[in-house]
Amino acid sequence: MSLLEYQYFPVTRPNKGAGGRTGAWRIVKPVVDYNKCIGCKVCFMFCPESTIVPSNGKVRVDYEYCKGCGVCANVCPVKAISMVNEQ
Amino acid sequence: MLEIRFHGRGGQGVVTASQLLAEAAGYENLYTSSFPIYGAERRGAEIEAYCRISENPIRVTSPVEEPDYLVVIDNSLLQISRNLFRGLKDTSTIILNSPSKPDLNWRTFHVNATKIATDLGLVKSGWPMVNVIILGALIRVMGIPKLSSLEQAIEEEFGGKIAELNIKGARLAYEQVGVEYVTA
C-alpha cells in the first residue's frame, strides 16, 4: 500500500529498549557465581526485564537493560547471584 | 401536494395509518412522506401523525399545519381536543370515525369504523382497531391512491389473518363512506 507523505499512524514496532537503556542510574548489578549456579533458571523466570538470558545451560545477564532490582538474587535457591555496587 | 393530518389516541395505530397511506401512495410512484409527532406516546394520549402525497419530490419536513384532509380516528377528540381543527382551510375535508354525522363547518365524511372493526373481530387489548379501516374511507374521498395499492400496503405490513381482516374492513369503509354527505 502506498501511503501519502502526510499520513502518519500511531503504530509502533516491538523493539528492545523502547523504554530506554538503563544507563547510569542503576545502583547495584547482579553478578552470577557460575561455580554456585545450578542452571535451574528460576531467576530467568522471575526477571521482570527479560535481562536474564539462558546461556550454555546456565544464565547470563544483559547489563545494557538490567535495572538492578535484585529479584534474581532473592529468588535464587542456591544464592549464586550477588548484588554488587556499580562503580 | 396533498397534506393529511391524522388525530387519534396512543394505541389506536395513528402512526401506522399515516405510514400505510404513504406506502400505498408509494406503490403508485407518487412521492410521499409520513411521520408522527413524538413525545406523548402513552396509551390514550392524543397523537398526531402526518402524511404528504405529491407528484413531485417533497422537500418540507415540518408537521402539517394546514391540512387538506383531517382524519379523526377517535371521535371523542371532537369534544376534548384543542388542536383538532387548527389550521384547517375553507377547502379542507374531514374524515371522521363516527356512527352519525356531526355538525361541522367543513366538508365532512363519516364512517362507522368502530362498528366495522367490532363486527370483524378486529379488537386489540379491548380497543377496536379502526386505523386501517378508516383509510378505506379516506382514499375513496381523496381519489388516490387506489384501493388495490392500499390493500397491497396492508398485506405487506401485517400479512396473514390480520391483513385479511383489515383489507375487508378498509373495503367496507371504502364502500360505506359517502353514503351520508354533510356540507357546511
Place this chain on the structure above:
Amino acid sequence: MIRKIISGNEAVALGVKLARVGVTGIYPITPQTTIIEKLAEMRAKGEIETEIVRVESEHSAMAATFGAALGGVRAFTATASQGLLYMHEMIWWVAGSRVPVVMVVGTRAVGAPWNIWNEHTDFTSERDSGWIMAFASNPQEALDLTLQAFRISEDERVFLPMMVGMDGFILSHTKTNVLIPDQDQVDEFLPPRRQPYVIDPEDPIGMGNIFPPEGYMRLRESIDLALRNSENIIKEIGREYNKKINPLGDYSTLNVSYKLEDADYAIVLMGAWAGDAMEAVDTLREKGIKIGMLRIRYLRPWSEKEIRNALKDKRAVLVLDRSTSFGRGGGPLYVEVKSTISDIVPQVKGVVSGLGGVTVNKSELLYIFNKFVEGLKDDVIWYYPKEVGKIEFRTPRDIE
C-alpha cells in the same frame, strides 16, 4: 435499484447491509434505536452476516466498533445525544487511531433537562474530534452518505472515521420515498475494506503507546492534513457515486447551493429544515426578492473555498443554527460561517432556533427571512415560533 417507502433509520440500516458491515456494536438510544433494531432483525432473519455486539453502554459501543475495525472488518455504530456525549472519549480515541469507522448520529437535544427531540448540538459538539462529519437533509441522503462514508473513510488518502448526522425524528422516523441501490451497484462502488494497519498476530505491532511530544504533535497535524485533504476525495467519491449509483441527489460538491448564483441574500443552514427553507426561498423569489440558500452538508472538512465562492458578492448572509455554542453569541455554524466570509460579506447575521424540537416550519422561516431581508438590528437572535410556556424563576438560596 428499487424504490421503497422507508424511514431514515431503515434507510441507514439498509445502507449498513449493502456495505457488508462485518461487526456493529449496538446500544439503544432514542431516536436512533430503530437502526439497531432493524440490524438485529435482519441478522435474526439471516439477511446479513454482520456480527452484532450488544454492549452495555455507548462508550462500549464505540469501543467494540473500534476493536472490530482494528481487527480488520468494516465496522459501524449509531447513537445520539447523551449517548454521543458518553462515547466522546472513544470518539477521539478512534480518530487518533486513524482507523476507518462509520457512525450515524440521529441528532437530539442534550440534557439537562431531559428532551428527546431534535437539535444539532450533540453532533456539532464533536466538530473538533478529527472525524469527517456529514449531515443529511432527507432519508435518501442519509443512505447515500452512509454508503459514501465507508468509501471515504477507507480511502488511503483519508483513513479517518466518519459520522453522518440525521435530524432525530424529523428524518429518522419519517417514512418517505427512498431509492435503494442494488447490491451489485454498491459492490462496484465500494471495494473490499482497506485500512492502514490491522491488529493481528501476523504482524505484532502496537497501537497507541506513548508518543513523545513532537511525535504526538506530528500525528495531530497528520489528522488535520488528512481531514482537510479529504475535501477533494469526498468530491471525487461523490462523482463516482453519482455515476455508479445514480442517486436523486448530486454529490459532486461538499455543500449544496440553492438559487444562490444571482442572489443578494443568502441563508446558510444544515439538515432537514433545508427542505422548508427552500420552499420559503421560492415564495420570496416569487415576490422578487433575490434570495438563495447554502446547505452545509459537510461540517468537517469545512470547505472554506466552496463556501466563500458560494457566498461572495452577497449583500447579507443569515446563518440558522439548530445548535448552541454558549457564550459565543450564535451557534457553531454562525461562528464558522462568519470566520469564513466576514471579509467579503458586509453583514453576517445569525438565528438560533429549533432547539429541543422547536418546530420551525415554512411560514416561520418566511417570517425570519423577511425580517432578515428588511434588516436585522442584532447580530444574533434566538427565535421562538410560539410563546414560551411558564418556567419557574428562582431566587438564589443562601446555604448555611
Place this chain on the structure above:
Amino acid sequence: MSLGLREILNKHNGILSGTSACPGCPENMAMRMLGMGLGKDMVLVVVAGCSSVIQGNAPYNAYNLPTVNVAFAAGPATAAGLARAYKQRGKNVTVVVWAGDGGSADIGFASLSGAAERNDNILYLTVDNEAYMNSGGQRSGSTPFGAITTTTPEGKKENKKNLPLLMIAHNVPYVATASVGYPHDYIEKLKKAKQVEGFKYIHVLTPDPYGWLFDPSKTAEVAKLAVQTCYWPLFEYYNGKLSISSESLHCLDRRTRRPIRDFLSVQGRFKRLTEDQIKILEQYIDNVWEKLKSMLDNQ
C-alpha cells in the same frame, strides 16, 4: 500436569528488555509469564495504567505482541470487537484484556461486567497492585483495608472489593486467581483458559514495591507471602466447579494458615495498623475463606 522448564524456555517472551517499568516490576513479571502461557497467537488490549507506560515510547514497543492501547474503561468492549472481527475473518486468535485493578474494579467495571454477561470470547486479566500505581498510588476499590495510599494517608477504611467472586457470580465459564509468586500455577491457568470458549477471567496479584513500600528485590517473595498467609487465595472456577489450588489448600483450615503479620510487616503501607485493625484484616481473610468453603461444600 506440570509445566516443564524446557517448555517454558521455548515459549514466547512477551516482554523485550528495556521497558519503562520500575525495577522489580511485578506487572512485567506477569506479562512475561502471559507470553509463556499463551504463545504467539494472541492479541493484547491494554487499558490505561502502568502497562500503557511500560511499553515505552514510539516508534518502538517493548511488548513483543500485537497490542492495542485503549481508554481506561474501553478494554472489554474493544476486545469483544476484536474477537468478533477475527471470527468474521475465520482466524483463531486469543484476545486478552490487560487491565489494572482500577481499570477492572472501578472505572471499567461496567464494561467488564457487560462482556462477562455476554460471554464474549476473550480472556480478561486483572493485574492487581491494589491501587492506582501509575498515577502515584491512589486508593482503588481493590485496595485492602488499612493500606496507606496517597488518597488514604490515614489508611483505607473499607475492605477490598472481591472481584474474582464477583466474576464467578457472572456465571462465566472460567475464573481463576494467581500470583506472580507462583509462576507455574499462573501459567497453567493461562494455558487452561486459552482452551475455554467464552469469557475467561484471571486475577493476578502483582505486589508493587513502590506502592506497597518494600524492597523491589522482594517482589516475588511478597507475592508468595500473600498466598502463604491466605490473604490472596489461589483457586480456579471451571465448569461451575470451584477448586482450591495446591498452594492455598492449607488455608482451608484456620490453624494451618501462616499469620497475616508475616505479610503485613514486610510492607510500609501497613505500618500504622493497630492490633484492632489487624483483627479486622484477619476477619476479612476469614470471611473470604468461609465463603470459599461454603461454595466447596455446596457443589
